[in-house]
Amino acid sequence: MAYSKMRCTHIFILVLGALCLYVSVYNLTPFKEELFVFKKESGNFLQLPEIDCRENPPFLVLLVTSSHRQVAARMAIRQTWGREMVVKGKQIKTFFLLGITTKDQEMTVVTQEGQQYRDIIQKDFVDVYFNLTLKTMMGIEWVHHYCPEAAFVMKTDCDMFVNVYYLTELLLKKNRTTRFFTGFLKMNEFPIRDNSSKWFVSKLEYPWDKYPPFCSGTGYVFSGDVASQVYYVSESVPFIKLEDVFVGLCLEKLNIKLEELHSEQTFFPGRLHFSTCRFKKIVTCHFITPPQMSTYWQALESSLGEMCPVS
Secondary structure (H helix, E strand, O other): OHHHHHHHHHHHHHHHHHHHHHHHHHHHOOOHHHHHHHHOOOOEEEEEEOOOOOOOOOOOEEEEOOOOOOOEEEEEEEOOOOOOEEEOEEEEEEEEEEOOOHHHHHHHHEEEEEEHOOOOOEEEOOOOOOHHHHHHHHHHHHHHHHHHOOOOEEEEEEOOEEOHHHHHHHHHOOOOOOOEEEEEEEOOOOOOOOOOOEEEEOOOOOOOOOOOOOEEEEEEEEHHHHHHHHHHHHHHOOOOOOOHHHHHHHHHHOOOOEEEOOOOOOOOOOOOOOOHHHHHHOOOOOOHHHHHHHHHHHHHHOOOOOOOOOO
C-alpha cells in the first residue's frame, strides 16, 4: 500500500512538473501575442488642448512629439509652421505630445506652457525615447476621442521643418479622404540586432526577420479615419518600442497600403541644404534648430508669391 501511494505521488509530481514546464515555455515563447500587445488604456491624460473639432473641424492636425527640455523648439514651431493658420481656406492646428518627468521644475514649466498656449497633450507615462510608441499612440488616441472630424493628421518631431503650404496643396490635389497613409516610405527594412545600436531590437521583442512597410517617424500623414482604425487594431498588434514600425504593423493588419504623396520626393528624413526654391517643394526636412526654423520660415513666407526657375 505504501509503495502504491509513493508511486502515485511520484507520478503526480512528474505530471505537475511537466505541466509547469509546458506553461512556462508557452508563456515565454516570443510568438505568444499576449506578451507583446499594446494596451490602449495606458495612462491618464494630464493635459488636453482647447479645441472643438465638432464645431470647427480642422483640415490638418499636426501632432509633434516633444520632450520637456525642448521649450525653445516648441516656441519656434509656434511662431512658424506650427502656428494656427488657414491655408487655401483650410484650417491647420498643431499640438505637442509629452509624457512626464521626475524633475518638478520641468513639469511645472510644461504645465504653465500648456495653460498658456492650450496646445499640449500629455499623459502620465515616463517621457523617454523608448516610450515613443506610447507617445505616438497617445496622439492617435486623442484624435480618436476628441478630433475624429479632422480630415488629415500628421505625426512629426520637434526638430523638423514642415512646409504646411506645400503639404496642404498636395493633399488637396491627392483628393484622398479615407484609408490614406503617406510619408517617407520604408518598404524593405530589417530589425537591427546589434545591441550597441540606438534602434536595437531583440528577438524576444520582435522575432520576425523583416519589418512590414512603414513610414519614417520623422513625418508621416494619414487621413483622419486611419486614427480610429489604428487605435482599435493596436491592442491586437505586437508591441515594439519603434513607433514608426509599430504603426506599420497596425497598417499591415488593417491592410492599408502606403502611398506616395507626389511623384517627386517631398519627405526628407535627413538634413537638406536650405534654399527658398528647394524648400518650397518639400514637405519635411530633419535636424533643424530653433534659429534655423525661424530663418527658413521667414524666407519661405516672404517668397510665397515669387516664381522659381524650372529645374
